[in-house]
Amino acid sequence: TNSPVTVTVTGASGQISYGMLFRIAAGAMLGHDTPVRLRLLEIPAAIRSAEGVAMELDDGAYPLLSSIDITDDPRTAFDGSGVxxxxxxxxxxxxxxxADLLAANGAIFTEHGTAINAVAAADVKVLxxxxxANTNAFIAMSNAPDVPRSRFTALTRLDHNRAIAQLSRKTGAPAADIAKVAVWGNHSATQYPDLFHATVAGRPALDVVNDEAWLTDDFISTVQQRGTAIIAARGSSSAASAASAAIDHIHDWTLGAPDWVxxxxxxxxxxxxxxxxxxxxxVTCEAGDYTIVPDLEIGDFSRTRIDASVRELVDERAAVVELGFAAG
Ligand code: NAI
Incomplete structure (x- = not known):
């Protein structure tokens, strides 16, 4: 058995956390030989609710769950945090x-980045x-100058998994046969899910699909708009699938992955x-590190779409710099 890892979860009383905490406690994120110390951070008004979640975690009697602490103080929550x-x-x-939304989140992620800088473990992984998400991660990173930039990441794995799901539906191939899907840019409606390098059972995905209109008119917008479609159908936002993707992200970053993510x-x-x-x-993931896949050929179709999403990120960055949450 490995030594325990301190896992800090903010927004611990929320929907995504409810879909995530029990699987973390069961070993789905860090593996079945790594005990977990959970630190739950919430705002004061939601502490009572976090206590209820902790009661349920207790009742799971998880062998790998070493401890649960609940706090409204970021310094306590991130103390020794490994994830x-x-x-x-x-x-x-x-x-x-x-601007109000950016300002409210700017304050939260400045506070959390500052606390991570001060008290987290030297090898902390932040998601x-x-x-x-991208701009919040940028703000946290900007306020944690002593933590390597590579330790700050944001979640686009849900978009990646959604792209695999759509390709699987279209081709009838199981998700396990699909490889080398890529998502570029912002986690927003401008994101660009890219199938030009993807394979289905080892064959180029776009040859297998053989339907250009599906790619341009259907696939990209379906992935981009999937969150909205789920809200329309379910009446509330995707929480379990987001939780699952967050676990995938940290699992693969920590333990490695056989395919691109x-x-x-x-x-x-x-x-x-x-x-x-x-x-x-x-990226590819190996032994606790990730590497951006190098030297991919990017055609005009992809270039235009990547640039548009990156432009949105540049604008968001300019807005938070303007508000004083990061240096320009
Ligand atoms: P939720 O509203 O159910 O839970 C959010 C929780 O965060 C609440 O319990 C709230 O009290 C807590 N919170 C607010 N400010 C806090 C602070 N300063 N410190 C600690 N806790 C704080 O929301 P849900 O559904 O769990 O979603 C959480 C976030 O994830 C949302 O911003 C949502 O837009 C985002 N999201 C991101 C996805 C992605 O792929 N990147 C996918 C789906 C959702």
């Missing part, structure tokens, strides 16, 4: 302007789930994405 899942965020409510990570300038921007790329 930090930043799920809690301020949702957009009716009548709220975009931001709360929206706007998509992660929003700090750009090193690859593929023309400005250095320092948190943008989604196809």
């Amino acid at each position: 930090a899942l930043l799920v809690g965020a301020r949702p957009r409510t009716k009548g709220m302007e975009r 931001v789930v709360g929206n706007p 998509s992660m929003a990570v700090c750009s090193d300038g690859s593929y023309g994405v400005p250095d320092g921007l948190i943008s989604s790329f196809p």
Whole structure:
């Protein structure tokens, strides 16, 4: 058995956390030989509810769950944190302007980034789930100058998994036969799910599909709009699938993955994405590290779409710099 890892979850009383915590406790995220110390961070008004979740976690009698702490203090929550899942965020409510939303989240992710910088484990892995996820991760990273930039990531694995699901439906191939799917850019409606490198049972996916209109008119928008479609059908936002994707993200980053996955990570300038921007790329994962897949050929069709999503990220960055949450 490995030594226990401290896993901090913010927004612990929320829907995504409810879909995530029990699987983390069961070993689905860090493996079945790594005990977990859970630290649940919530705002004061939701502490009581977090206590209820903790009662249920107790009742799972999970052999790998060493301890559960609940707090409203980020310094306590991130103390010694090896994995930090930043799920809690301020949702957009009716009548709220975009600038208000950025300001509310800017304050939260400045506070959390500062605390991570001060007290987290030296090798902390940070995953931001709360929206706007890429820009929230950028803010946290900007406020944690002593933590390597590579440790700050945002969730686009849900979009990646959605792309696999659509390709699987279209071709009739099981998800396990699909490889080398990529999601580029922002976790927003501008994201670009890319099938030009994808394979189905080893064959080029677009040859197997053989339907150009499906790619341009159907696939991309279905993946981009999937969150909205789920809200329309279910009456509330995707929570279990987001939880599952967050677990996949940390699992693969920590333990490695046989295939490409998509992660929003700090750009090193690859593929023309400005250095320092948190943008989604196809990556490979091995032994606790990820690497942006190098040297892919990017045609005009993809280039236009990647650039549009990256432009949105550049604008979001400019807005939070303007508000004073990060240096320009
Ligand atoms: P939710 O509203 O059910 O839960 C959010 C929780 O965060 C609440 O319990 C709230 O009290 C807490 N919270 C707010 N501010 C906090 C703070 N400063 N510190 C600690 N906790 C705080 O929302 P849900 O459904 O769990 O979603 C969480 C976030 O994930 C949302 O921002 C949502 O937009 C985002 N999301 C991201 C996805 C992605 O793929 N990146 C997919 C789906 C949702």
